[in-house]
Amino acid sequence: MIVIKTNNLSKLFRVYEKPAGLIGSLKSLFNNKFKDIHAVENINLEVHEGEIVGFLGPNGAGKTTTLKMLSGLLFPTNGSATVLGYVPWERPIEFRKAFSLVMGQKSQLWWDLPASDSFELHKEIYAIEPSRFKKNVGELTEIFQVANLLNKPVRELSLGERMKLELIASLLHDPKLLLLDEPTIGLDVVAQSAMHRCLYEFNKTRKITILLTSHYMRDVETLCSRILVISGGSMVYDGQLQGLKDEFGKEKLIKVQFNNLVPDQVFDKFQPLEITGNIVRLRVAKNDVPNVLAVVSQCEDVLDISIEDPPVEEVIEKLFVSHRLKKM
Amino acid sequence: MKKYFNIARLSLKERLTYRGDFLLSSFLRFLPMITSILLWKSVYGSSEQESLSGFSFKQVIAYLLLVNISRMFSSMPGLATNLARDVREGSIKKYLLQPIDLIGYLMSYRVAHKAAYISTSLVPYMILFGSCASFFDTFPTPVGCVYFFMSLILAFVIGFYFEVCLGMLSFWILEVTSLLYVVTTLSFFLSGHLIPLDLLDTTGWLDVLKNLPFAYLAYFPAAIFLQKVSDEELLLRFFIGALWAFFFFLLSRVILYFGLRKYSAYGA
Numbered sequence: 001m002i003v004i005k006t007n008n009l010s011k012l013f014r015v016y017e018k019p020a021g022l023i024g025s026l027k028s029l030f031n032n033k034f035k036d037i038h039a040v041e042n043i044n045l046e047v048h049e050g051e052i053v054g055f056l057g058p059n060g061a062g063k064t065t066t067l068k069m070l071s072g073l074l075f076p077t078n079g080s081a082t083v084l085g086y087v088p089w090e091r092p093i094e095f096r097k098a099f100s101l102v103m104g105q106k107s108q109l110w111w112d113l114p115a116s117d118s119f120e121l122h123k124e125i126y127a128i129e130p131s132r133f134k135k136n137v138g139e140l141t142e143i144f145q146v147a148n149l150l151n152k153p154v155r156e157l158s159l160g161e162r163m164k165l166e167l168i169a170s171l172l173h174d175p176k177l178l179l180l181d182e183p184t185i186g187l188d189v190v191a192q193s194a195m196h197r198c199l200y201e202f203n204k205t206r207k208i209t210i211l212l213t214s215h216y217m218r219d220v221e222t223l224c225s226r227i228l229v230i231s232g233g234s235m236v237y238d239g240q241l242q243g244l245k246d247e248f249g250k251e252k253l254i255k256v257q258f259n260n261l262v263p264d265q266v267f268d269k270f271q272p273l274e275i276t277g278n279i280v281r282l283r284v285a286k287n288d289v290p291n292v293l294a295v296v297s298q299c300e301d302v303l304d305i306s307i308e309d310p311p312v313e314e315v316i317e318k319l320f321v322s323h324r325l326k327k328m
Numbered sequence: 329m330k331k332y333f334n335i336a337r338l339s340l341k342e343r344l345t346y347r348g349d350f351l352l353s354s355f356l357r358f359l360p361m362i363t364s365i366l367l368w369k370s371v372y373g374s375s376e377q378e379s380l381s382g383f384s385f386k387q388v389i390a391y392l393l394l395v396n397i398s399r400m401f402s403s404m405p406g407l408a409t410n411l412a413r414d415v416r417e418g419s420i421k422k423y424l425l426q427p428i429d430l431i432g433y434l435m436s437y438r439v440a441h442k443a444a445y446i447s448t449s450l451v452p453y454m455i456l457f458g459s460c461a462s463f464f465d466t467f468p469t470p471v472g473c474v475y476f477f478m479s480l481i482l483a484f485v486i487g488f489y490f491e492v493c494l495g496m497l498s499f500w501i502l503e504v505t506s507l508l509y510v511v512t513t514l515s516f517f518l519s520g521h522l523i524p525l526d527l528l529d530t531t532g533w534l535d536v537l538k539n540l541p542f543a544y545l546a547y548f549p550a551a552i553f554l555q556k557v558s559d560e561e562l563l564l565r566f567f568i569g570a571l572w573a574f575f576f577f578l579l580s581r582v583i584l585y586f587g588l589r590k591y592s593a594y595g596a
Contacts, residue, residue, distance in 0.1 A: 014591060073421055073593045097425040108422040112345040121338055124331040125426050
């Protein structure tokens with residue numbers, strides 16, 4: 001089943017341009033200048049039920065604008081979209097009951113009250129059956145280990161604690177679709193892992209479809225089976241993360257550890273990235289890997305060897321750069 | 329309906345979080361009243377007349393006391409400014425994403441705040457009215473009390489939808505502080521908060537002023553209590569007031585409909 005489908009979805013913002021300085025401000029009183037910004041241009045995408053899709057792109061690429069259109073907060077300038085079978089910006093009540101949007105920087109919890117009060121309100125707003133509500137609160141507070149925070153006013157919580165409770169609030173009504181905009185922002189590694197576990201489990205057990213934007217590649221690598229990459233408002237990649245690595249990661253990172261110091265000159269022809277003590281790190285073209293292994297096999301003192309893909313961030317950066325160059 | 333009741337319940341709880349500030353503001357609200365009484369004493373003292381436009385000194389003071397009751401229902405502190413801030417900063421998104429009606433939510437929230445304010449002000453108001461009983465020559469009949477109460481509800485409804493309309497203008501003009509300042513100042517005068525509207529009869533604008541929505545925010549309930557509205561006029565006044573309430577209700581819906589199309593969701 002297709003959960004999200006867009007057809008040439010576009011959003012153009014008309015932005016007021018104000019010159020710097022006092023004189024500029026005075027001039028702008030009489031001569032307003034506007035600039036058209038194509039935040040999203042002809043985005044076509046399909047997301048199927050049960051998928052966890054990473055939505056990546058540099059700052060200002062159009063990720064959040066797309067999420068806002070898919071959640072019905074924004075009307076598009078052009079194009080169409082259906083989400084869970086509804087046109088999102090018509091905002092029918094049934095649609096709003098079926099999804100959640102969580103933004104890392106914005107709170108849906110009542111600031112001066114404990115989260116348990118906000119949860120109770122969610123129960124009424126989303127018409128959640130009492131037994132289901134109790135079960136979900138119990139399960140989710142257990143996963144995130146936040147039972148002791150439920151009765152504390154939200155304003156007294158740390159960012160990480162608040163984010164966990166935000167996510168719980170967004171899952172209470174068993175949404176079919178979860179739109180997450182940088183959900184792990186500000187979270188420590190332990191909390192990030194808890195969030196990954198929770199999202200993974202909910203996706204598997206309840207078939208929740210998840211579309212998430214994040215600048216933390218760990219979120220993407222841990223959770224996403226598929227990624228969409230957007231740059232300058234346009235879609236530049238739609239596929240498996242491995243596919244992207246294969247396409248843009250033409251190199252491998254090799255780390256060789258010796259019992260004693262790295263032997264002199266052995267790796268010189270591969271131009272090592274770094275030699276520190278008994279460890280040498282190399283970046284070589286994929287087809288050069290057998291040559292490195294052949295050299296390593298002739299060394300007697302090898303303790304360990306590892307071959308890895310370059311970091312995803314690097315691969316994606318290459319994709320952005322190549323897209324930018326194509327546009328120029 | 330239950331969800332809006334719960335919003336009201338939670339708003340009440342939230343309001344009581346800062347109960348110190350809340351109680352203090354409820355009590356301090358009476359202080360300007362003392363300056364008003366002194367001002368009018370001086371006005372009537374320097375005038376040779378017993379009454380001005382049909383209002384004796386005692387009636388003016390009774391009117392000003394009653395206007396406080398009207399404003400207790402019709403004033404909406406923070407409604408328009410908070411709504412404008414929510415639009416500007418993007419926090420409005422939580423109401424737009426959830427299966428609730430934004431205006432219904434604001435209404436529940438406001439009803440709860442009013443309930444908290446009115447209930448905590450009840451005792452101080454009773455003391456104030458008890459100590460100022462000598463300013464009241466007559467009291468309305470039981471039917472008059474019902475009309476008075478109806479006019480207070482009307483004041484609340486007009487005040488609420490009027491402020492909602494103002495706040496939602498921020499979909500177009502992000503910063504509405506100056507506009508709100510001008511409108512609040514105008515409303516303060518045109519609603520009869522400062523002086524009974526009848527004292528403006530020499531301007532020739534009295535009939536117009538009485539038909540404006542502002543008159544329903546302060547003047548109309550006080551005038552009913554003081555029996556300054558004849559039985560024949562009463563029905564017409566209620567009818568015009570109900571029309572204004574309906575007009576602002578419709579206008580708020582229209583503004584929300586078009587505002588959401590204009591909304592840029594910055595900061596959300």
